[in-house]
Amino acid sequence: MKLVQKLTLFYLLLSLVVLSLGGVFYYITFTQLIDKETDYELNGEVGRLSKFIEKGIPYDSLTDQRVQISLIVDSADMHHSRAFKDTTAYHGPSKAIIHHRKIKKTVQINQDWYHFQIYESVIEPLDTFYGTFKATLVVSIALILFSLIYSFFVSKWLLQPFHKALKLIQNFNVQTSTPIVTEPASTSEFKKLNDFIENMTHRTVTDYNNLKEFSENIAHEIRTPLAIASGKLDLLMQNSELSEQQIDWTIQSQKALNKVSKIQQSLVTLSRIENKEFNHIADIQLSHMIRHICEENADIFELRHIHIETELATDTVIQNDPVLIEILLTNLLQNAIKHNLSTAGNITISLSHTKLKITNSGYDLHATTEILMQRFKKDSSNNDSIGLGLSIIKKICDLSNYGFDYSFDQSLKQHEITIELS
Amino acid sequence: MKVLLTEDNVDLQNNILTYLQNEGILCECATSIQACQDRLVAFEYDILILDRMLPDGDGIEIIQFVKSRNINISILIASAKNELDDKVEGLNLGADDYITKPYFMTELIARLKALYRRNTLGGNQKLQIGNITIDTDKQEVCINNTLIPLTKKEYDLLLYIYANKNRIITKLAIAEHLWGDFTDTLGSLDFVYQHIKNLRKKIISAGGNDFIQTVYGSGYKYAIDA
Known part of the structure; x- marks a missing residue:
């Protein structure tokens, strides 16, 4: 729901509550006002009639349908009294029993005590209710209509800078290296927002470029000292005076350097994938590529006692960068070999038009598949792995819009990676 | 050179x-x-x-x-x-x-x-290690004019050792040479030892010189002694 819609809705809900309360208040005020006026009139009439009686006009000649006057014979302990009451009585003109206001008053005129009872028809409470209800309803409807028009204009005009900024953020791509430039706004909050967006994207772009430059440079910066160290170790090893122990240390150092170099290489590959540097799109015959990689490494399957089975749809063609796909397939296969059993392992590769599935036997997992997909996360039982293969695979799938799923069947002890190609 | x-x-x-x-x-x-x-x-x-x-x-x-x-x-x-x-x-x-x-x-x-x-040198070089002849053109290895059937990897291994005559070659260097990025998948460098063993077996059984020397019992390096 849009912000304006929400604001309008809350405003309308509040207005309806207030208007309903207002309606009740109007009703009460109206009825009280009517009663007060009627009572005043009734009291005035008693006064006028009393004047007539005082002038000697017989009180019974003044009586009619709505005026009853009686002389109180027993007037001991009598005092002035006045009371108003709501009641119903027959109303001549409308020929119906309707709501009336009644005054009961006892007054002393020329030493005689008289008791007055006068009826006055008033507006039916239901009519008053309908009246106030109708008025409130009209006001409510007008309010809703104006609110909608108002919200439309607020959204169109007042929130326009906000919508524009939102659109700019949505379209922002750090890789294009252009910070967002916003249109000037007159609202101070939007001015602040625009300033923030401009500053933030400017910094993001700068940081991103620095990071990109750094990871590009690091290949050279790290590899050169690595090469120097490795070369010195090579020279050292050719020294015939070294003891077996010293040679062993040298070899261990070389192994460690080799590992650093592999980690660095994988990280550079990851950042290159992230930077979308692999963008030479071509038609790729997946089955050819898979078969080629399998054939090249046939001796490894033999050495590791892994039985490999392939079910490849030969006419599966995808559009992507061949280097990227080779990195993907190589990493998939390397993972399947690395995390396999030491004897009698198996790998199954099946390729359909829309799906590539690689299944391999393996040992029990100590970590969840979600954790293993993170960088440098690996199952503790495997020390040789640097833990970046799965990250690379996932990154390639993400950027190529391929579905990726990794699961481990606890009962069959089978790892399964599924890639949805469409 | x-x-x-x-x-x-x-x-x-x-x-x-x-x-x-x-x-x-x-x-x-x-x-x-x-x-x-x-x-x-x-x-x-x-x-x-x-x-x-x-x-x-x-x-x-x-x-x-x-x-x-x-x-x-x-x-x-x-x-x-x-x-x-x-x-x-x-x-x-x-x-x-x-x-x-x-x-x-x-x-x-x-x-x-x-x-x-x-x-x-124009590629038509025959390399000689004692009585072992390597024809780099045809990628064939002969001992006393008898063809020795070697796998691609064994052939590569032989050439690698030949090129580094009298130098110590580590198992890791051999593994990287033979398997490149897939070296990690081997899990252990003992597979290098296995390849060396197979190669030696083939050479010795054909009557060739046993030129591959295991330097130190640890088996971490190999050298040519011919």
């Missing part, structure tokens, strides 16, 4: 220079594209070892320079960039081979010798 090394890092230059000199290979150095081009024009070399990132530009420029002037030299790119597409680019431009820093010196020697054999 005369090699021109283009490398701007003095330490790395010294490493390679020392190793190649120990190997009896004549090596001269250039630290920039300009210096390299000057030397290429003035002197003759068999092989150019080329770094891509040089202080005055991309080493690729030198390949174009070599091609435009028809200088007869084999080019081995030794770059810190280890990406498939960089390799493909370098080779497409006319380089003969590509090696990634850091590399094992034994690997560099093997590559240099292979290039020298193929490009300078």
Whole structure:
């Protein structure tokens, strides 16, 4: 729901509550006002009639349908009294029993005590209710209509800078290296927002470029000292005076350097994938590529006692960068070999038009598949792995819009990676 | 063999220079594209070892320079960039081979010798280790004129050891040479030992010299003793 819609809705809900309360208040005020006026009139009439009686006009000649006057014979302990009451009585003109206001008053005129009872028809409470209800309803409807028009204009005009900024953020791509430039706004909050967006994207772009430059440079910066160290170790090893122990240390150092170099290489590959540097799109015959990689490494399957089975749809063609796909397939296969059993392992590769599935036997997992997909996360039982293969695979799938799923069947002890190609 | 090394890092230059000199290979150095081009024009070399990132530009420029002037030299790119597409680019431009820093010196020697054999000596070289003959053209190995059936990997292994005659070669260097990026998948370097064992078995049973020597009982290095 849009912000304006929400604001309008809350405003309308509040207005309806207030208007309903207002309606009740109007009703009460109206009825009280009517009663007060009627009572005043009734009291005035008693006064006028009393004047007539005082002038000697017989009180019974003044009586009619709505005026009853009686002389109180027993007037001991009598005092002035006045009371108003709501009641119903027959109303001549409308020929119906309707709501009336009644005054009961006892007054002393020329030493005689008289008791007055006068009826006055008033507006039916239901009519008053309908009246106030109708008025409130009209006001409510007008309010809703104006609110909608108002919200439309607020959204169109007042929130326009906000919508524009939102659109700019949505379209922002750090890789294009252009910070967002916003249109000037007159609202101070939007001015602040625009300033923030401009500053933030400017910094993001700068940081991103620095990071990109750094990871590009690091290949050279790290590899050169690595090469120097490795070369010195090579020279050292050719020294015939070294003891077996010293040679062993040298070899261990070389192994460690080799590992650093592999980690660095994988990280550079990851950042290159992230930077979308692999963008030479071509038609790729997946089955050819898979078969080629399998054939090249046939001796490894033999050495590791892994039985490999392939079910490849030969006419599966995808559009992507061949280097990227080779990195993907190589990493998939390397993972399947690395995390396999030491004897009698198996790998199954099946390729359909829309799906590539690689299944391999393996040992029990100590970590969840979600954790293993993170960088440098690996199952503790495997020390040789640097833990970046799965990250690379996932990154390639993400950027190529391929579905990726990794699961481990606890009962069959089978790892399964599924890639949805469409 | 005369090699021109283009490398701007003095330490790395010294490493390679020392190793190649120990190997009896004549090596001269250039630290920039300009210096390299000057030397290429003035002197003759068999092989150019080329770094891509040089202080005055991309080493690729030198390949174009070599091609435009028809200088007869084999080019081995030794770059810190280890990406498939960089390799493909370098080779497409006319380089003969590509090696990634850091590399094992034994690997560099093997590559240099292979290039020298193929490009300078014309490829029809028969290598001799005692009574073992390696025909690098047909990729065949004979002992006393009897063909020894070797797998591709065993053949590569034999050539690698031959190229690094009398040098200690580590199991890791052999594994990287034979399996490259897939070395990690082996899980253990004992597979190198297995390959060496199979190769020796085939050679010995055909009556060849047992030239592969296990240096120290640990089995971490191998050397030629012939």
